[in-house]
Amino acid sequence: MRVARWLVAIAILLILPPLLPSFLVVVMTEIAIVALFATAFNLLMGFGGMVSFGHAAYFALGAYAAAILVKQAAWPMLLGLAAAPFAAAAGALFFGFFIVRLTHTYFAMLSLAFAQIVFTVVFKWKALTGGDDGLLNVWPPAWLKSPLAYCYFTLVVVGLAMLALHAIVDSPFGYALRAIRENPRRARFIGVNVRRHQLQAFVLSGFFSGLAGGLFAFFNGSVFPDFAYLNKSFEPLVVALLGGVQSFFGPLAGAVGFKILETYIARQWPIYWPLFLGAAVVFVVVALPQGFVGLLQRRAWRTRTAR
Template identity: 75%
Template sequence: MRPAAGLGLLALALAVAPLALPPFFLQLLTEIAIVGLFATAFNLLMGFGGMVSFGHAAYFALGAYTAALLVKRAGVPLLLALPAAPVVAAAGALLFGFFIVRLSHTYFAMLSLAFAQIVFTVIFKWKALTGGDDGLLDVWPPSLLKSPAAYYYFTLAIVALCVLALHAIVDSPFGYALKAVRENPRRARYIGIDVRRHQLAAFVISGAFSGVAGGLFAFYNGSVFPDFAYFTKSFEPLVVALLGGVQSFFGPLAGALGFKILEWMISRQWPVYWPLFLGSIVIVVIVLLPAGFVGLVGGRPWRTRPSAKA
């Protein structure tokens, strides 16, 4: 089956899902879509830019708290609050990324983690604004979007637009230049590519779309907490991208589907052992399926060459 036909069938299945599935599974699909967007935004850095961030939860949390604060504290409607999420997340990514992209490899990863911990600490300590460890509660969408089916369709539409935008970016001259930087920064610099500018732009774009995912999750969850910025949250898009396949644009979406279904199935029976199962699954995938889930069904047209940059 051609990729376009497969995507068409998937879109049709997602569109009719509310007609056949109970509310719980619609909520699960909504979360899968949000996690898929978060991982796809992250993979712009790792899969196409060769940069591994250990602190991407910072931009997810900035988006979530921005949207939640505007609705909760300022009374701004959701449709106006949600667009502010990527703006604030992008601003944070620009500020932190200016310093982070000057480094590479281990130092890049560790500095990104350090900045994420700064965001976590500010959220945790600034109780007057963020609620501190109590978070912000009762951050629900308006009545028009409150039903599981309505918010599912809303989320699906936003995620689809974001994924299409990310795909257009990857397929643009900027995307090809970014991949050239990933393969050989020195050679890319010799042919006239501004390496740091492309890396910083990719970092900001990735942060912005992570902010969209955070904003959507805030209203899906009905509350936001400092844990959204904690380092464990930063490993979620990394694991999802690895499971799906970092060599494929659509790999993180497949990874999100597999990740959340596995989490649901295993957590129901053995909630305490879910991290153990997850670690084992990741090891198996890395060793036996380096191309991820997408590699099982063939996704050759969507693959990119593995990054040489850790």
């Protein structure tokens, strides 16, 4: 039954893209990338109880690593993309070493501070990053250049990454991570080295955020310092929050909703988009802390128990 559902989902994803108008193929590609970024972020927030306000740093490290290697060092695209998550993981290891020493609000603030440093370095180091102008013409090779080809490519890469993340959440590592979220002190007394475990989760999260960044660089055809900016850091937060942080697929659902709304609202009334987004965040926090998926789950649970 479970397997059948999965096969149907995969089949739909494989058949759908050629049937869609090409701008929706592009939207679908972007949804996949945002979903990966938000799911990687949610490994920390939903499963580890750690909220980073600077995850754009790892997205940008991945994007810039891929772009720089391809543009400045003339690496082939696939190698550049493969390097992206490792560059981001290295950054996450370095920054995370300090960040996981703090908790709650201070954790969020130090992660933000490091992201601002990454942003400024990217912004100012013109020779390497192109500064404000970014790096342009970071396109994939000819065989991936059509929106449809890149959409399939992204779906496969993101699908594999999501599979890995799903396995991590359900693995012994993921159990211990949730135990830390629930009760760090108790976790220490059953033998978990809490900081080390948190750092490992941070690096894993950075790794997949970097992969999302790398995919986005070739999708966008260019990279800009905004990739490391505050707004980008809040994107996975908002997406995960809208979808629900308690469930693995919450961020995925959030990404679908977020991008579809963005595509229609932001295109029709670009001025009102941030207003809408802000109001949605305020509404979710005040009225729906479990996110929309959480709401649905609760409904489902209620109907099940009512029967």
